Amino acid sequence: MSEPALHIRDLTKAYREPEGGTFLALDIPTLDVAHGEALALRGESGSGKTTLLNIIAGILPADGGVIEVAGERMTGRSETARDRVRAQHIGYLFQTFNLLPGLTALENVQLGMSFRPRKGEAPRKAAREALDRVGLSDRRMHKPAQLSVGQQQRVAIARALAGHPTLVLADEPTSNLDAARAIQCMDLLMEFALESQAALLVVTHDETQVARFERVETLRTPEGSPA
């Protein structure tokens, strides 16, 4: 585990403007997150926080620079290769939970491990344990519509962490929850990530949540970009 869970160097991402030309959406000289470390990433709206998470996850390609997750390169590789690294090493937690409505809580959690090249622990068993861990043992067979918002977010946390990923990316994970539930949810996420020795990178606007992190980075809009 000598290399960091996440290593970023000279990362850039530019977008084409409708009227021609490009603007720089992201410019990160360097960013490392160690295993078991939790990092809060804040930034003003349009600073490229979600874009950064999508590039780290390999959903969007970077234009330049290097990203390594668990020592495996994400940049300069094919979409299939990035998909494989994401499936194996990354857990992604969304603001809108993104649970599949047709699947039960257990199946949604299991889904996160179904596409891993090396499945390791039996997905169903791991999913059950993850749901136990987030306190939803009695809601395994419920579909998302049958769960409260807080319970849905806990299922999403279980899905992100059940496969013991190297890196957990969380995009505004508590913005849909009330203050009390937001604290509970973030506690759960940080504890679960720490237990798994996963690096946790959380994008949030919520200063209350930011204050709970030992390490906080601010993402600034690159120079020359439209504010």
Place this chain on the structure above:
Amino acid sequence: MTVLGLAWRSLKQRKLASILTGVSIALGVALTIAVIALRDGAESSYRQTARGYDCILGPTHGSTLDIVLNTMFHVGDIGGTIPWEEYEAAKRDPMVKYAVPYAVGDMFRGFKVIGTSTDMFRALEDGGGTKLLDHIRGRPFKDGKHFEAVFGSMAAANTGVGIGTRFRVTHGVGVVEHGEQWEIVGIMKPTGTPADRGIYIAIDTFYEVGDHKQAGEQVGKRRDERKKERDDAKQKADAAKAPAKKDDGHGHAHDDGDDGDDHEGHAHDDHAHEEGDDHEGHKHGTKEELGLSAVGVRLKSPVLRLRYVADVRNARGPVQAVLPQDKIRELFDIISPIGKLLTWIVALMIIVAGVGTMVSLYNTIQGRRREIAILRAVGARPRHVFAIIVSEALLLCVLGGVAGMLLGHGTIILIAPFLLEKAGVFIGSGFGTIDLVILGVLVVLGVLIGLLPAWQGLRTPVASNLHPTE
């Protein structure tokens, strides 16, 4: 979660649309199965049954196809009779193994009553080669004047009779019953042949029916009257001829000769019963007067068929020999192309249903962009998304197809008794090669119709569909 599992969940999520598309495929498959089963079943049943006799003797003025259908399938009417002596002659023929008489015309609760001999149970077999004799529960009737009967399985089941039941028959489809009663001494187990819907009585008892005797007597009386009229006319002609010859010499004699030729010609054109006129001195009973509907002939070897037919033809008697297998082959040579065309038309329904499924799936992709993006975000590669959507098409086709097969075979099972009753053919239903072929076609079709929606799914942008709020 496997790809197939995810595809299944996705179909369940869109239950109504999935059921409707599945039903359209099921209907196409059911129709195809039913048409193929009917087409092949009817042909095989007809061919199989036609193998029962090498040859059938029927009236010369009857349609050859009617003779076959009436004798072997108990369908339709021959529209004439043949002299009893032809049956006797067939029995004596050294080439013949079994000569089976058929006399029809009476009914019992909608089922034909056939006067025959026990040789019928020896000559005919079911599809598996078991003689009808071995299908009889109880025993066969006794030949001769024993009022006993054997029922086919369907006739027994539909009339609600059992061994020991006594019954009366009606003439044709009328309601007036003959006075005689028969006792059921045997009921055949289902044979899957037209024999299942027949009621068989000893032919001698057929002629013992009072009404038949009366009919026979009337036929005999009419014959005697016509014979007397002809004799009188001949005597008058002879009486008139004698003085004329004296007066005029050979010119009139020539004319008389012509008249005589015409007269003989009329006699030959008369009905078959009148052929009995030649057998003066025979004792005429009902069977001789009424004759038979047909005689089924089983030869000692099938290779004798052509020789036997030639012998019958050369005898120039009042019967014609029909080869049932040839007639049925001719029949199917005519109707087979129509059957094949019909099969292709209904098979086209499967293709149409497949295209409908493709359109339905294609349209759902637009509404499933987020689902696809989530799958990709949690690690599904493009090939997984592709496989899930193709699997959905495959599941719809295969499950719809299996439902269609059950529906098709179920329909055949339901209508089989009706077909046996009305058309004399037994259509068996069971899963076979054709089902495997259709299943194979559906698998290929499923993959093909899944390609376009799957390709559409692959083009779904992930990032923009993951964060709909941004």
